[in-house]
Amino acid sequence: xxxxxxxxxxxxxxxxxxxxxxxxxxxxxxxxxxxxxxxxxxxxxxxxxxxxxxxxxxxxxxxxxxxxxxxxxxxxxxxxxxxxxxxxxxxxxxxxxxxxxxxxxxxxxxxxxxxxxxxxxxxxxxxxxxxxxxxxxxxxxxxxxxxxxxxxxxxxxxxxxxxxxxxxxxxxxxxxxxxxxxxxxxxxxxxxxxxxxxxxxxxxxxxxxxxxxxxxxxxxxxxxxxxxxxxxxxxxxxxxxxxxxxxxxxxxxxxxxxxxxxxxxxxxxxxxxxxxxxxxxxxxxxxxxxxxxxxxxxxxxxxxxxxxxxxxxxxxxxxxxxxxxxxxxxxxxxxxxxxxxxxxxxxxxxxxxxxxxxxxxxxxxxxxxxxxxxxxxxxxxxxxxxxxxxxxxxxxxxxxxxxxxxxxxxxxxxxxxxxxxxxxxxxxxxxxxxxxxxxxxxxxxxxxxx
Numbered sequence: 001x002x003x004x005x006x007x008x009x010x011x012x013x014x015x016x017x018x019x020x021x022x023x024x025x026x027x028x029x030x031x032x033x034x035x036x037x038x039x040x041x042x043x044x045x046x047x048x049x050x051x052x053x054x055x056x057x058x059x060x061x062x063x064x065x066x067x068x069x070x071x072x073x074x075x076x077x078x079x080x081x082x083x084x085x086x087x088x089x090x091x092x093x094x095x096x097x098x099x100x101x102x103x104x105x106x107x108x109x110x111x112x113x114x115x116x117x118x119x120x121x122x123x124x125x126x127x128x129x130x131x132x133x134x135x136x137x138x139x140x141x142x143x144x145x146x147x148x149x150x151x152x153x154x155x156x157x158x159x160x161x162x163x164x165x166x167x168x169x170x171x172x173x174x175x176x177x178x179x180x181x182x183x184x185x186x187x188x189x190x191x192x193x194x195x196x197x198x199x200x201x202x203x204x205x206x207x208x209x210x211x212x213x214x215x216x217x218x219x220x221x222x223x224x225x226x227x228x229x230x231x232x233x234x235x236x237x238x239x240x241x242x243x244x245x246x247x248x249x250x251x252x253x254x255x256x257x258x259x260x261x262x263x264x265x266x267x268x269x270x271x272x273x274x275x276x277x278x279x280x281x282x283x284x285x286x287x288x289x290x291x292x293x294x295x296x297x298x299x300x301x302x303x304x305x306x307x308x309x310x311x312x313x314x315x316x317x318x319x320x321x322x323x324x325x326x327x328x329x330x331x332x333x334x335x336x337x338x339x340x341x342x343x344x345x346x347x348x349x350x351x352x353x354x355x356x357x358x359x360x361x362x363x364x365x366x367x368x369x370x371x372x373x374x375x376x377x378x379x380x381x382x383x384x385x386x387x388x389x390x391x392x393x394x395x396x397x398x399x400x401x402x403x404x405x406x407x408x409x410x411x412x413x414x415x416x417x418x419x420x421x422x423x424x425x426x427x428x429x430x431x432x433x434x435x436x437x438x439x440x441x442x443x444x445x446x447x448x449x450x
């Protein structure tokens with residue numbers, strides 16, 4: 001059962017009750033890689049009062065060596081026991097941290113702080129929270145480094161398959177139980193459309209908690225796969241001929257305790273606030289693309305034909321659109337959600353949610369008009385017809401995406417100057433390293449004939 005903590009005093013009590021010897025302090029670098037160091041539980045009081053200093057010079061996107069002193073200050077509300085570590089006197093717990101500079105000010109390169117800034121903008125506009133429910137897709141493979149370069153799947157199952165076709169169902173169940181022990185509520189889980197592909201659907205929560213839960217889910221999925229001798233990956237497109245892994249986000253905004261996307265007078269309808277929010281995300285989708293499709297490989301997923309969105313449109317039923325408004329269940333206000341389908345689970349969830357929220361708020365604050373929905377399958381339309389209808393597409397490569405972001409005032413405001421500069425630099429380096437590679441496809445296709 002999950003341990004409930006809100007204050008340092010709650011943490012001290014939980015540590016004593018569960019014989020916790022070590023506490024891992026978790027945070028992410030700019031690219032969303034989980035970082036951690038461990039302290040003795042006897043150091044917890046100092047950690048809460050002063051923070052724990054560390055050298056950030058070697059962390060991706062953090063300050064260079066001449067200004068690398070950092071302080072990790074744990075968030076008491078994120079305390080949980082780590083279920084795959086032994087109990088008794090050797091029990092281990094974890095807490096997420098906010099990163100500060102010496103003196104106590106937030107570190108501008110901390111992705112958690114980037115999301116908190118976006119939530120502050122929402123609060124200034126009267127919205128108490130940005131509630132998100134992510135759907136995390138991933139694959140189980142035999143090995144992280146397969147012979148011949150083609151990952152070996154565990155099954156040939158498809159969407160919602162069970163029985164012997166779903167080789168990972170038992171491990172998936174153990175993963176869910178472990179996540180629940182860590183306070184992450186998994187609403188549902190199933191085999192996805194690709195071979196050896198799976199999905200965890202997390203319960204709706206405030207954006208900061210959701211981002212923490214995504215980071216927790218990814219490490220727990222990987223840990224329980226390793227126990228079986230497998231490798232779990234959130235790589236967006238690990239198999240060329242199968243669906244990629246996405247992270248659809250079901251979003252709503254809360255004001256005065258109510259979901260403002262709900263139009264109370266019209267069951268099944270959405271409010272003007274929701275329409276402006278969608279319009280903002282559509283208008284800015286191209287420039288914020290590196291925040292939700294962060295890697296070179298992300299753009300191998302965002303192609304027609306594999307259930308991934310490509311076109312900047314919205315609909316109520318059509319899954320070829322970027323944004324979908326799912327059918328509501330009667331007149332339940334909580335059912336008024338906006339599903340955006342372009343993110344993948346390999347992104348930094350803090351930066352992704354910050355970008356999504358800032359784009360939506362831009363639409364609300366500036367009164368963007370929402371175009372008509374596109375209910376037909378857009379994959380069946382040719383380039384000329386798409387152009388005639390004014391339907392744009394997402395960037396086709398990380399190179400195109402990062403240059404759009406580099407020119408974006410919205411991305412600069414979302415990330416802040418420090419993170420913006422370092423993120424753009426890192427992504428340009430990744431694209432430059434990728435585009436000079438000569439691939440087996442090129443050798444096979446062109447060497448014999450050119």
